[in-house]
Amino acid sequence: MTARVLLLASGSGSVLQAVLDSKARSAIVAVGSDRSDAFALQRAQHAGIEVFTVDFSDYQERAAWSEALRAAIDHYQPTLIVLAGFMRILDPTTVRAYRGRIINTHPALLPSFPGAHAIRDALAAGVRVTGCTVHWVDEGVDTGPIIDQAAVRVQDGDDEPTLHERVKAVERDLLVSVVTRLIEKTE
Numbered sequence: 001m002t003a004r005v006l007l008l009a010s011g012s013g014s015v016l017q018a019v020l021d022s023k024a025r026s027a028i029v030a031v032g033s034d035r036s037d038a039f040a041l042q043r044a045q046h047a048g049i050e051v052f053t054v055d056f057s058d059y060q061e062r063a064a065w066s067e068a069l070r071a072a073i074d075h076y077q078p079t080l081i082v083l084a085g086f087m088r089i090l091d092p093t094t095v096r097a098y099r100g101r102i103i104n105t106h107p108a109l110l111p112s113f114p115g116a117h118a119i120r121d122a123l124a125a126g127v128r129v130t131g132c133t134v135h136w137v138d139e140g141v142d143t144g145p146i147i148d149q150a151a152v153r154v155q156d157g158d159d160e161p162t163l164h165e166r167v168k169a170v171e172r173d174l175l176v177s178v179v180t181r182l183i184e185k186t187e
Contacts, residue, residue, distance in 0.1 A: 005029065012085075032072060070093065070094045078101065
């Protein structure tokens with residue numbers, strides 16, 4: 001079976017760019033976003049990748065947005081969905097439809113510091129080591145089985161932006177490694 005990778009991103013797409021620049025690039029069928037102004041879409045277009053948007057702000061109800069996103073995903077028939085800075089929680093129906101085919105990156109060593117404020121939470125807890133995780137997506141928030149992790153030492157004087165930049169650098173490499181391994185297993 002040929003790998004068909006679909007990436008979802010909400011923001012600038014710096015993590016997504018790492019995948020676009022890797023040998024996994026040839027398996028990418030599309031990049032989607034929940035925001036029409038996401039710079040990640042421009043990065044994908046520049047790389048010659050098809051893009052789509054299911055803008056969350058266009059829907060009055062989350063269920064309608066989730067259904068539209070699932071339909072957009074279905075169109076590409078992905079063998080792997082990569083949440084690369086995608087800041088929306090997928091609904092349980094989508095997770096069930098693609099169980100075992102959705103991975104997510106997270107800027108902490110799960111199960112520590114789940115949720116949207118992992119870097120801030122790690123600093124507040126005073127940990128000396130944090131890092132990043134790539135995990136399978138389940139119906140919870142950052143609770144799926146861990147695929148791989150990488151550690152990042154917290155330095156004296158770190159604040160949220162400085163630590164986040166160092167974690168993202170490691171996260172990019174980790175995601176590319178995991179996506180490459182998963183593609184190789186598919187082929």
